[in-house]
Amino acid sequence: xxxxxxxxxxxxxxxTFEPLGREEVEARIGRAHDAFLAHRRTPFADRAARMRRxxxxxxxxxxxIARTMTAEMGKPLAQARAEAAKCAAAMRFYAEHAEAFLxxxxxxxxxxxxxxxxVTRWQPxxxxxxxxxxxxxxxxxxxxAAPALMAGNTGLLKHASNVPQTAxxxxxxxxxxxxxxxxxxxxxxxxxxVEAVLxxxxxxxATLTGSEPAGRSVAAIAGDEIKKTVLELGxxxxxxxxxxxxxxxxxxxxxxxxxxNNGQSCIAAKRFIVHAEVYDAFAERFTERMRALxxxxxxxxxxxxxxLASEQGRTDVEELVADAVGRGALLLCxxxxxxxxxxxxxxxxxxxxxxEMRIAREETFGPVASLYRVDSAEQAVRVANATSFGxxxxxxxxxxxxxxxxxAELEAGAVFVNGMVASYxxxxxxxxxxxxxxxxxxxxxxxxxxxxxxxxIG
Ligand code: NAP
Numbered sequence: 001x002x003x004x005x006x007x008x009x010x011x012x013x014x015x016t017f018e019p020l021g022r023e024e025v026e027a028r029i030g031r032a033h034d035a036f037l038a039h040r041r042t043p044f045a046d047r048a049a050r051m052r053r054x055x056x057x058x059x060x061x062x063x064x065i066a067r068t069m070t071a072e073m074g075k076p077l078a079q080a081r082a083e084a085a086k087c088a089a090a091m092r093f094y095a096e097h098a099e100a101f102l103x104x105x106x107x108x109x110x111x112x113x114x115x116x117x118x119v120t121r122w123q124p125x126x127x128x129x130x131x132x133x134x135x136x137x138x139x140x141x142x143x144x145a146a147p148a149l150m151a152g153n154t155g156l157l158k159h160a161s162n163v164p165q166t167a168x169x170x171x172x173x174x175x176x177x178x179x180x181x182x183x184x185x186x187x188x189x190x191x192x193x194v195e196a197v198l199x200x201x202x203x204x205x206a207t208l209t210g211s212e213p214a215g216r217s218v219a220a221i222a223g224d225e226i227k228k229t230v231l232e233l234g235x236x237x238x239x240x241x242x243x244x245x246x247x248x249x250x251x252x253x254x255x256x257x258x259x260x261n262n263g264q265s266c267i268a269a270k271r272f273i274v275h276a277e278v279y280d281a282f283a284e285r286f287t288e289r290m291r292a293l294x295x296x297x298x299x300x301x302x303x304x305x306x307x308l309a310s311e312q313g314r315t316d317v318e319e320l321v322a323d324a325v326g327r328g329a330l331l332l333c334x335x336x337x338x339x340x341x342x343x344x345x346x347x348x349x350x351x352x353x354x355x356e357m358r359i360a361r362e363e364t365f366g367p368v369a370s371l372y373r374v375d376s377a378e379q380a381v382r383v384a385n386a387t388s389f390g391x392x393x394x395x396x397x398x399x400x401x402x403x404x405x406x407x408a409e410l411e412a413g414a415v416f417v418n419g420m421v422a423s424y425x426x427x428x429x430x431x432x433x434x435x436x437x438x439x440x441x442x443x444x445x446x447x448x449x450x451x452x453x454x455x456x457i458g
Pocket of ligand 1: 161212231435
């Protein structure tokens with residue numbers, strides 16, 4: 001895949017980049033490793049001051065970088081601005097809390113292990129390779145970079161090939177903020193070059209956010225090298241609506257949950273599992289609101305839904321819908337690409353989903369909602385769990401027993417009750433099953449790329 005910014009709203013190529021050669025990649029790995037040897041010894045206060053400076057710079061750059069993101073991958077401009085603001089907040093969060101998250105933990109009763117003192121110390125691992133996707137081109141990177149740099153690691157970013165300008169912006173941002181040369185570098189390389197980087201002995205670990213095939217490949221290579229990985233992969237999140245739910249709120253949030261970021265979010269609500277008592281009302285109101293969304297130029301402040309990020313992405317979504325309709329699903333709205341340039345796809349609702357349809361099993365990475373009718377909370381859990389994914393899940397109910405059932409039984413890394421799944425710096429984020437393993441954000445996220453060193457003193 002060429003490394004290039006292509007405007008998905010028009011199909012126009014904005015800028016192309018030469019991939020780095022092997023020698024330059026080698027040199028950058030060397031710089032990352034040298035930087036680690038010094039950075040790991042710096043006081044938290046110094047790292048925090050730099051991280052806060054990065055947050056301030058990002059705030060100042062918000063409009064410009066938002067336009068870059070929108071031009072490269074098509075998200076509505078207001079959402080791009082919000083993403084930049086969220087990144088600055090996450091940087092400040094880790095600037096404030098990293099030291100406490102990584103504070104040595106003394107064992108209260110060292111005599112139990114025949115020691116005078118026993119402590120767990122959290123120490124950085126080294127150079128971490130981050131393989132990242134285009135859908136939240138700032139946020140996916142920052143939620144890795146902020147904790148990694150605060151912990152004393154250094155980062156090498158292999159960003160998705162369609163967001164090179166955002167990748168270079170991030171490298172420059174951390175440099176302007178005062179992080180020494182080599183602490184955070186972008187590698188403009190194709191995915192075929194990832195293996196050599198990962199196998200380099202100076203690279204300690206890897207984190208990948210992206211699709212299942214990419215995750216499988218990186219995890220296999222890292223496994224061969226016995227290197228730590230964190231994988232944040234795809235999702236097909238269920239969104240359960242029960243009769244006691246506040247239906248207006250459930251419908252409004254369902255629309256946002258499915259269509260935010262033009263429907264290209266790993267934690268988007270994708271399968272809407274609705275109790276028969278409220279199914280018709282939900283389907284009618286939800287479809288009405290989906291149909292009313294404005295599809296258009298993502299730079300236009302009035303636009304709700306911009307184009308999909310790539311032509312292939314749109315083809316994938318079209319094929320999933322065609323397969324479902326071909327096997328008897330009912331199209332309640334959308335389903336046909338508009339006659340205009342760019343990779344637009346309308347908000348679409350399909351009902352009558354059966355297990356043999358691909359849409360029931362695969363991730364729909366676009367503004368397409370699938371509706372399922374169920375007769376009980378237990379059946380809702382069964383349908384929700386009938387997937388290989390396990391990222392997020394939402395359940396709408398005011399019944400305490402149902403709330404307990406869903407939080408206990410839904411197979412997911414996060415269950416949100418009466419709300420939509422979202423990521424917050426304060427909460428751990430990650431999946432189970434084929435959605436990946438490991439956690440980002442919160443204290444768990446910063447500890448993923450640390451050595452929990454046991455210290456025993458006799
Ligand atoms: P993708 O094709 O897997 O690409 C993600 C990154 O992996 C890109 O940098 C890509 O580079 C690289 N890559 C692809 N194949 C690779 C391979 N065999 N070896 C090494 N690197 C490889 O995914 P995407 O289409 O950009 O993103 C969409 C997917 O990401 C969805 O499945 C979505 O659910 C998932 N996602 C998950 C989360 C989460 O937190 N769980 C968050 C966001 C997105 P190139 O661009 O050069 O191919």
